[in-house]
Amino acid sequence: xxxxxxxxxxxxxxxxxxxxxxxxxxxxxxxxxxxxxxxxxxxxxxxxxxxxxxxxxxxxxxxxxxxxxxxxxxxxxxxxxxxxxxxxxxxxxxxxxxxxxxxxxxxxxxxxxxxxxxxxxxxxxxxxxxxxxxxxxxxxxxxxxxxxxxxxxxxxxxxxxxxxxxxxxxxxxxxxxxxxxxxxxxxxxxxxxxxxxxxxxxxxxxxxxxxxxxxxxxxxxxxxxxxxxxxxxxxxxxxxxxxxxxxxxxxxxxxxxxxxxxxxxxxxxxxxxxxxxxxxxxxxxxxxxxxxxxxxxxxxxxxxxxxxxxxxxxxxxxxxxxxxxxxxxxxxxxxxxxxxxxxxxxxxxxxxxxxxxxxxxxxxxxxxxxxxxxxxxxxxxxxxxxxxxx
Amino acid sequence: xxxxxxxxxxxxxxxxxxxxxxxxxxxxxxxxxxxxxxxxxxxxxxxxxxxxxxxxxxxxxxxxxxxxxxxxxxxxxxxxxxxxxxxxxxxxxxxxxxxxxxxxxxxxxxxxxxxxxxxxxxxxxxxxxxxxxxxxxxxxxxxxxxxxxxxxxxxxxxxxxxxxxxxxxxxxxxxxxxxxxxxxxxxxxxxxxxxxxxxxxxxxxxxxxxxxxxxxxxxxxxxxxxxxxxxxxxxxxxxxxxxxxxxxxxxxxxxxxxxxxxxxxxxxxxxxxxxxxxxxxxxxxxxxxxxxxxxxxxxxxxxxxxxxxxxxxxxxxxxxxxxxxxxxxxxxxxxxxxxxxxxxxxxxxxxxxxxxxxxxxxxxxxxxxxxxxxxxxxxxxxxxxxxxxx
DNA sequence: ATGAAAGCGCTAACAT
DNA sequence: ATGTTAGCGCTTTCAT
Numbered sequence: 001x002x003x004x005x006x007x008x009x010x011x012x013x014x015x016x017x018x019x020x021x022x023x024x025x026x027x028x029x030x031x032x033x034x035x036x037x038x039x040x041x042x043x044x045x046x047x048x049x050x051x052x053x054x055x056x057x058x059x060x061x062x063x064x065x066x067x068x069x070x071x072x073x074x075x076x077x078x079x080x081x082x083x084x085x086x087x088x089x090x091x092x093x094x095x096x097x098x099x100x101x102x103x104x105x106x107x108x109x110x111x112x113x114x115x116x117x118x119x120x121x122x123x124x125x126x127x128x129x130x131x132x133x134x135x136x137x138x139x140x141x142x143x144x145x146x147x148x149x150x151x152x153x154x155x156x157x158x159x160x161x162x163x164x165x166x167x168x169x170x171x172x173x174x175x176x177x178x179x180x181x182x183x184x185x186x187x188x189x190x191x192x193x194x195x196x197x198x199x200x201x202x203x204x205x206x207x208x209x210x211x212x213x214x215x216x217x218x219x220x221x222x223x224x225x226x227x228x229x230x231x232x233x234x235x236x237x238x239x240x241x242x243x244x245x246x247x248x249x250x251x252x253x254x255x256x257x258x259x260x261x262x263x264x265x266x267x268x269x270x271x272x273x274x275x276x277x278x279x280x281x282x283x284x285x286x287x288x289x290x291x292x293x294x295x296x297x298x299x300x301x302x303x304x305x306x307x308x309x310x311x312x313x314x315x316x317x318x319x320x321x322x323x324x325x326x327x328x329x330x331x332x333x334x335x336x337x338x339x340x341x342x343x344x345x346x347x348x349x350x351x352x353x354x355x356x357x358x359x360x361x362x363x364x365x366x367x368x369x370x371x372x373x374x375x376x377x378x379x380x381x382x383x384x385x386x387x388x389x390x
Numbered sequence: 391x392x393x394x395x396x397x398x399x400x401x402x403x404x405x406x407x408x409x410x411x412x413x414x415x416x417x418x419x420x421x422x423x424x425x426x427x428x429x430x431x432x433x434x435x436x437x438x439x440x441x442x443x444x445x446x447x448x449x450x451x452x453x454x455x456x457x458x459x460x461x462x463x464x465x466x467x468x469x470x471x472x473x474x475x476x477x478x479x480x481x482x483x484x485x486x487x488x489x490x491x492x493x494x495x496x497x498x499x500x501x502x503x504x505x506x507x508x509x510x511x512x513x514x515x516x517x518x519x520x521x522x523x524x525x526x527x528x529x530x531x532x533x534x535x536x537x538x539x540x541x542x543x544x545x546x547x548x549x550x551x552x553x554x555x556x557x558x559x560x561x562x563x564x565x566x567x568x569x570x571x572x573x574x575x576x577x578x579x580x581x582x583x584x585x586x587x588x589x590x591x592x593x594x595x596x597x598x599x600x601x602x603x604x605x606x607x608x609x610x611x612x613x614x615x616x617x618x619x620x621x622x623x624x625x626x627x628x629x630x631x632x633x634x635x636x637x638x639x640x641x642x643x644x645x646x647x648x649x650x651x652x653x654x655x656x657x658x659x660x661x662x663x664x665x666x667x668x669x670x671x672x673x674x675x676x677x678x679x680x681x682x683x684x685x686x687x688x689x690x691x692x693x694x695x696x697x698x699x700x701x702x703x704x705x706x707x708x709x710x711x712x713x714x715x716x717x718x719x720x721x722x723x724x725x726x727x728x729x730x731x732x733x734x735x736x737x738x739x740x741x742x743x744x745x746x747x748x749x750x751x752x753x754x755x756x757x758x759x760x761x762x763x764x765x766x767x768x769x770x771x772x773x774x775x776x777x778x779x780x
Numbered sequence: 781a782t783g784a785a786a787g788c789g790c791t792a793a794c795a796t
Numbered sequence: 797a798t799g800t801t802a803g804c805g806c807t808t809t810c811a812t
Contacts, residue, residue, distance in 0.1 A: 026556065027531075029805060040783060045807065055781055070552070075529040076466035076475075077805035080788050085466075095498055096741070101491035108485055108512045117526065120510050122498045136507065139465040141417075162460070166416065258728045305724075312728050334695075335725040338648045338702050351486070419789060430799060435791060445797055467789035470804045 036065035089137035090146040106354020125225035131156040144361040169364035191371040201235030213298035221302035229302035261309020304329035341384030349376040426455035479527035480536040496744020515615035521546035534751040559754035559761040581761040591625030603688035611692035619692035651699020694719035731774035739766040
């Protein structure tokens with residue numbers, strides 16, 4: 001006979017004595033329910049997992065006992081015993097940034113609906129913190145893992161590879177399938193759910209070229225870690241150059257991005273005459289013909305914040321947009337299309353990325369096939385800020 | 391002797407036969423590490439938890455074994471055995487809303503730094519979903535629980551109360567201590583980390599009154615669930631009336647809040663003459679003297695989005711702000727202070743609420759005293775949109 | 781249809 | 797300083 005235990009936890013939740021050995025924490029267990037229902041715990045366990053297998057009258061008694069005790073299954077015990085987890089671990093650079101916040105919401109909505117739990121951690125764009133957090137999250141033996149982007153610390157990559165080898169689906173979000181050239185070579189390939197930032201950069205250039213602009217600028221994010229913005233910039237510049245246009249990539253200063261955008265407007269209007277001669281050499285990497293003083297007629301930005309800053313400053317200075325300078329953002333935030341003129345921008349599948357990633361994981365978990373990569377659609381929304389003059 | 395197991399999982403990860411009984415999932419366990427280090431598993435376990443207690447040379451061997459095997463502790467097993475959890479469960483209405491997203495970030499940053507894990511779920515402002523999610527999260531036996539607001543389904547309340555009784559700190563965020571009158575009576579009191587929305591509503595009214603306005607409007611959120619906005623509105627109206635001013639509370643239409651704000655500008659400028667006589671009766675609940683046609687000179691809004699919509703529309707219609715109409719927002723979003731004129735607003739401790747809640751929980755967990763309630767500071771940031779004319 | 785036994789991977793308690 | 801034993805609460809396997 002197994003070690004006796006007090007007949008009912010319910011009667012005396014703080015029952016003591018009897019056994020000096022380790023004891024429960026006073027919580028209702030399967031066994032309490034079983035006692036109340038007059039069966040053994042395995043029957044209750046079975047009822048919980050496959051109710052149809054239990055006799056109708058037994059089931060009824062169990063249902064009663066469940067309600068009477070207020071039983072809450074202990075998930076760690078269940079997972080430990082079954083080796084299965086319904087946790088999905090997600091690593092995002094930042095939860096406050098509305099880009100990732102909406103992705104988190106998409107993940108959360110879709111996973112919750114499927115009965116999964118979301119264990120979330122933010123990395124602050126740091127590969128080190130990502131690795132550290134990944135290690136912590138993997139200790140939960142999650143059913144699946146979501147990470148952001150395709151840049152990871154070597155050890156993190158190894159952990160992800162090991163997890164996948166053990167049958168845990170791994171998905172990288174927010175980047176598209178690696179296109180040639182710019183990507184670091186890497187043995188491990190995880191399914192990607194996102195879009196190609198190269199393509200977006202190219203489309204941004206083409207949009208401005210199509211409006212007749214020949215002197216383009218890309219205002220890059222000053223945040224070094226935002227490699228997606230840098231990638232878009234490279235693709236933008238390449239496309240512009242390919243079309244025979246002049247193009248420069250300028251890095252925005254750090255700090256409040258709206259103010260950075262305002263400041264950049266000045267540089268865009270008079271790029272060859274730095275306001276403060278004493279200031280450090282400007283970081284413009286001019287492309288195209290180096291000689292001509294580039295008076296830009298159009299600028300694309302790494303994000304809507306920078307672009308809106310420039311737009312607002314233009315409005316303040318009575319600089320005509322798009323007449324004197326066309327402005328194109330990235331992200332299509334609700335407030336940016338309210339400005340005057342409304343900002344043209346690239347609408348992103350922020351929420352959809354979360355949903356698609358979750359779906360891919362759920363598919364992989366049920367079907368046992370690998371998570372499928374997915375390229376999601378974005379849209380360049382042309383508004384007045386890049387309208388063709390005329 | 392305990393059931394024999396193959397000498398090393400490392401050598402033959404897929405070793406079979408021997409025992410038909412349930413077997414591990416091929417993962418590295420404490421025992422594998424112990425074998426590699428020539429000790430028993432408890433010593434490794436000990437090393438992991440209190441390294442200083444283990445002999446130096448043993449420790450060195452364990453360290454090596456740990457590295458060689460790539461061991462990752464199984465958290466469910468650890469928690470089950472110890473009865474301790476480092477999970478904090480958080481329930482937020484929405485992760486995409488930047489208000490809660492920043493709170494989530496504050497929670498995440500602070501908890502991660504303390505070695506805790508964040509299990510997060512969103513409720514979509516639905517009390518039912520909150521209860522359901524709460525039930526799921528409590529199954530993890532979290533170390534602490536964070537919920538949003540003080541309105542919960544009865545059963546959810548019971549679950550929270552039971553959790554607290556079992557020693558799990560529970561914190562409600564985003565609301566302040568219940569002030570009299572408006573709050574539903576309730577036996578259970580959890581620690582609150584937030585601020586009083588009554589006080590904010592009052593301060594908003596006082597700010598406008600101090601600028602000399604006597605005909606005030608509060609534009610409430612059309613979202614029924616946003617009871618905090620409604621509370622601010624009630625307090626706003628009460629304060630205005632107390633000061634002898636005229637005041638009305640108008641409900642914004644649903645849908646895009648910027649456009650709703652734009653639409654509300656029309657109502658504010660000509661509140662007595664509904665544009666479309668055929669439209670359903672407007673939802674304005676006029677307070678103060680009912681007779682006078684209230685031509686508002688100032689309006690406070692439930693959020694910056696609505697306020698900015700009105701501000702932008704005013705600018706489009708060449709209605710002077712604050713000359714003809716002063717506008718006051720709530721939330722103090724970065725884009726709103728970039729407008730022309732910059733929007734006065736109430737700056738909220740969005741991130742700080744997360745940090746403070748996490749700290750309170752950590753304190754409660756280490757000190758074993760109850761989580762302490764906290765009132766956090768907000769600031770009414772006066773900008774040009776409510777500047778005194780003259 | 782229900783139960784007994786064993787075990788998931790770890791840690792607490794009690795040795796030595 | 798290290799090991800032995802029992803047990804956390806559940807599920808699997810194998811009876812009955």
